[in-house]
Amino acid sequence: MNKVKLDEIDHQILDMLIDNTRTPFTDIAKKLLISAGTVHVRVKKMEESGIIKGSSLTLDYVKLGYSFIAYVGIFLEKTHQTKFVLERLNQIPYVTVAHITTGKFNIFCKIRAKDTTHAKNIIFKIDDIDGISRTETMISLEESINDKKRLMHTIFNEM
Amino acid sequence: MNKVKLDEIDHQILDMLIDNTRTPFTDIAKKLLISAGTVHVRVKKMEESGIIKGSSLTLDYVKLGYSFIAYVGIFLEKTHQTKFVLERLNQIPYVTVAHITTGKFNIFCKIRAKDTTHAKNIIFKIDDIDGISRTETMISLEESINDKKRLMHTIFNEM
DNA sequence: GGTGAAACTTCTAATAA
DNA sequence: TTATTAGAAGTTTCACC
Numbered sequence: 424m425n426k427v428k429l430d431e432i433d434h435q436i437l438d439m440l441i442d443n444t445r446t447p448f449t450d451i452a453k454k455l456l457i458s459a460g461t462v463h464v465r466v467k468k469m470e471e472s473g474i475i476k477g478s479s480l481t482l483d484y485v486k487l488g489y490s491f492i493a494y495v496g497i498f499l500e501k502t503h504q505t506k507f508v509l510e511r512l513n514q515i516p517y518v519t520v521a522h523i524t525t526g527k528f529n530i531f532c533k534i535r536a537k538d539t540t541h542a543k544n545i546i547f548k549i550d551d552i553d554g555i556s557r558t559e560t561m562i563s564l565e566e567s568i569n570d571k572k573r574l575m576h577t578i579f580n581e582m
Numbered sequence: 583m584n585k586v587k588l589d590e591i592d593h594q595i596l597d598m599l600i601d602n603t604r605t606p607f608t609d610i611a612k613k614l615l616i617s618a619g620t621v622h623v624r625v626k627k628m629e630e631s632g633i634i635k636g637s638s639l640t641l642d643y644v645k646l647g648y649s650f651i652a653y654v655g656i657f658l659e660k661t662h663q664t665k666f667v668l669e670r671l672n673q674i675p676y677v678t679v680a681h682i683t684t685g686k687f688n689i690f691c692k693i694r695a696k697d698t699t700h701a702k703n704i705i706f707k708i709d710d711i712d713g714i715s716r717t718e719t720m721i722s723l724e725e726s727i728n729d730k731k732r733l734m735h736t737i738f739n740e741m
Numbered sequence: 742g743g744t745g746a747a748a749c750t751t752c753t754a755a756t757a758a
Numbered sequence: 759t760t761a762t763t764a765g766a767a768g769t770t771t772c773a774c775c
Contacts (some may be wrong), residue, residue, distance in 0.1 A: 478603040526720035561685035
């Protein structure tokens with residue numbers, strides 16, 4: 424769980440793989456003027472150290488018919504029910520992320536749905552979970568995701 | 583932007599690639615009892631239709647020294663400033679996602695920081711953006727991410 | 742649509758520096 | 759740590775179902 428040190432080469436490798444995980448190591452090698460073997464070894468090390476946890480596809484959920492995003496703030500009757508409620512939330516596939524939070528809400532989650540009707544059903548299902556006293560929904564009208572590379576560059580410039 | 587139809591084979595291919603984007607097509611082919619050429623053609627089609635938007639690495643931000651997550655709800659002075667404020671937020675690399683929302687807040691964003699001091703500075707920077715009247719911070723004590731495959735399976739069972 | 746095989750590219754591990 | 763290299767493995771194309 425310790426903080427890991429990466430050098431400029433590692434950073435550049437991550438930078439290219441973040442954009443496209445299938446970037447051939449030979450391409451990376453060419454660009455960085457190192458050998459493909461070196462790229463291979465470094466990627467492996469970053470995987471072993473856990474810096475690289477895995478890779479995943481970015482799917483277009485709108486094209487899959489899921490264009491509705493909302494956040495639901497949850498108030499619990501008692502905070503000792505947090506774990507239980509979180510488990511229940513995770514059983515709903517449309518709940519993509521959930522956070523235990525300080526501040527206004529006890530739990531805070533993101534849902535992805537087909538449309539308003541579908542979202543209503545999901546929210547009703549959440550409302551029904553034992554221990555939840557009240558929820559507050561915020562519908563996303565527009566989502567703007569910041570480039571992952573941006574944060575990474577900032578992190579590396581600090582190193 | 584239309585909804586795209588995928589069959590069971592496409593679904594299975596996505597299923598394997600979601601777990602690891604570098605899963606060899608030959609492995610996928612073997613498992614699905616089709617040829618590697620077919621896998622290749624289908625992946626290409628899903629890329630062309632936009633269902634697959636791209637691929638990315640999952641990094642361990644905690645190992646990179648970024649273990650702090652918070653959500654910040656933003657109240658604007660006037661809603662016509664929304665676009666402007668959103669642009670400003672996107673210039674802060676620590677703001678990873680921002681949403682224009684209905685409900686309690688006008689804008690709603692997620693930040694990733696090193697620690698509480700760092701988060702404080704980021705929140706102060708957000709507070710300083712012209713047009714923002716007030717913010718409300720919710721600190722994440724625990725994040726629980728639902729498996730991407732889960733939502734995908736649900737989507738496909740509906741198809 | 743899909744296949745299978747050929748041609749091409751990339752990966753990976755061992756060796757050496 | 760990095761580079762080189764060669765054999766293994768994967769990808770991609772294409773003629774043919």
